[in-house]
Amino acid sequence: MDLAHIRAVCWDWNGTLLDDVEICRQVMNSVLEEHALDLLVDEHAYRSVFRFPIRDFYGSVGLGDDRFVSAATAYLDLLAVRVGEAQLHPDARSTLAALHERGLRQVLASATLPDALARQMAPHDLVDAFEDVLSIDDPYRASKHDVIARWLSRSGLRPSAVLVIGDTNHDREIAADLGAEFVHFDGGHQNWSGDTRRIATLGELLDVLPPIAHHPELRELA
Secondary structure: OOOOOOOEEEEEOEOOOEEOHHHHHHHHHHHHHHOOOOOOOOHHHHHHHOOOOHHHHHHHOOOOHHHHHHHHHHHHHHHHHOOOOOEEOOOHHHHHHHHHHOOOEEEEEEOOOHHHHHHHHHHHOOHHHOOEEEEOOOOOOOOOHHHHHHHHHHHOOOHHHEEEEEOOHHHHHHHHHHOOEEEEEOOOOOOOOOOOOEEOOHHHHHHOOOOHHHOHHHHHHO
C-alpha cells in the first residue's frame, strides 16, 4: 500500500472513529420491532445489509419508501437519546495525534446533522484534532459528497493527495468521484469484500503514512 504522496486525511466519523455500530443496531431493531419486522440478530447481520443511499438500507430491512421518513425520524429520535454512550475505536485518539505529528492535515466528514454531530463529539474532546468538521444538512439524503468537495476546492490540495478513510460504500464512492485515495476500515458499519485497500485497526495507518517531512516535495501541494 503506497500512500507516501498523501498530504491530508479526510476521516469518516460514525463507525470509523466512533465505535457506534452496536448502538445503531439496537436502535434500528427498536424501529423494526415497532413495524413488526425481523430484527438484525447481531453486528454481522447489521453490517451485511448496511449501505448507502440510506433509503436502500432501510428498504433492505423492510422499511420501504412508504415507511422511510417515519422510520428514519423515529430512528434519529431514539439515537439522540443515546448520545454519549459510544466510545472511540481503540487507537483512534493515538492515531489522530500521530498523524498530526507527522505533518498531515486532518478533517472530519460525517453523514450526521451538525447539532447531533457536535453532541456525539463532545464527550471525546476531539475538535482540535481537525482543521475542519464537515456535516450534512439533510438527514434523509445523508450524502457527504458536496461538503467534502467544497472543502477540497478551498484546501489548495490536489485530490490525489487526500486520503479518505471510511467504513461504507458511500465513503469509497466519494473518494473515487473526487479523485482521492481510499482506505476501508473493517471495524465499522458495512462489510466490504471488494478490491480496495483496507485496515482492520486504525493504528495500521501509521505503517503506511510516512511523515511529510520525509517528502519535502509534497509541501508544494498545500
